[in-house]
Amino acid sequence: VPGHMKLHETSVLGYSRAAAPPDRQGRLYKKSERSSAYQRRWCELRGNLLFYWERQGDREPLGLILLEGCTVELQESATEPFTFEISYPQGPPGHRAYKMAAEDQASMEGWVRALSTASFDYLRALLMELEGQYRASGALGTTPLEERAARHSPLVAAVGLPDFEGLHQQFGEEIVKLRARWREERAGGAQTAQGNLIDLE
């Protein structure tokens, strides 16, 4: 029996009212757990959450369905056309599934496609895949420093970081050369008082 975990509604309601358009919206019929009747709902998909209202334009959603760890399957049914089910195969036993019906074939297919690719886990896997492709295409290097720098600087994101190790090596070699030259000149008794210690030319 679940305890009384508090889902802070401010966090959720704010998201449900975001100015950006939802990922998908439309009318769906949701089968009631109690009465088994299908009830018309206005649905909006945002991220990994499916919000539903009684009517489009109502302020507060009636509820939300978490789309994480779920499967979305078409239901073949002569009596209940255009239906699909959101279920949680890894969930605890007795976990409810959500039976939904769309208004036509196209709407059903669109919703099933959108809902089955809505999870955070799916997006994360996709993102990792694309990140890999991006690097493989010869873009930014993979050092954490570059990653972090790129996040803060659009310039770095655009052109990358200089090769600090290489530069350090290069400067080191030049300093050794200059120092050797300076010692030579001193040993030879040359007047260096007027000149710069470091030849900046």
Added chain:
Amino acid sequence: MRYSERELLSLSRQPAEKAAEILMRAPKKGSVLKKRLVKLVVNFLFYFRTDEAEPIGALLLEHCKINKEEENVFSISFIEEPDRKYSFECDTEAQCQEWIEALRRASYEFMRRSLIFYRNEIQKMTGKDPLEQYGISEEARFQLGTRKL
């Protein structure tokens, strides 16, 4: 607003991106710092009493700001109520920075923007849409231009 507590509980039991015992304070006036097990799973932050298996609360990490406060402390506030802050006091500044970084990247919206960025860049570099092979090129959620980057 109805939601399935079972679904959330199930989520809270999944492997966490990050978890630690942190002192936490709710935005309510007169609230005190309490030690909680704080667990980040996808875009939810669950928090537990340290000796309990079920979370006492969950925050959805969307439309929120993660703010650096004083030393070792960060806060989470939601755009609709910027003055109500959930405060977290870490053991060290390093831990604090790690959490800030992790939480900022924990939103669906952040990941979506990153994905759209990479999709666009890969398309520019290779001439091919990397999402085509997954059959999701037309999904509204992955389109450039429908949301601010």
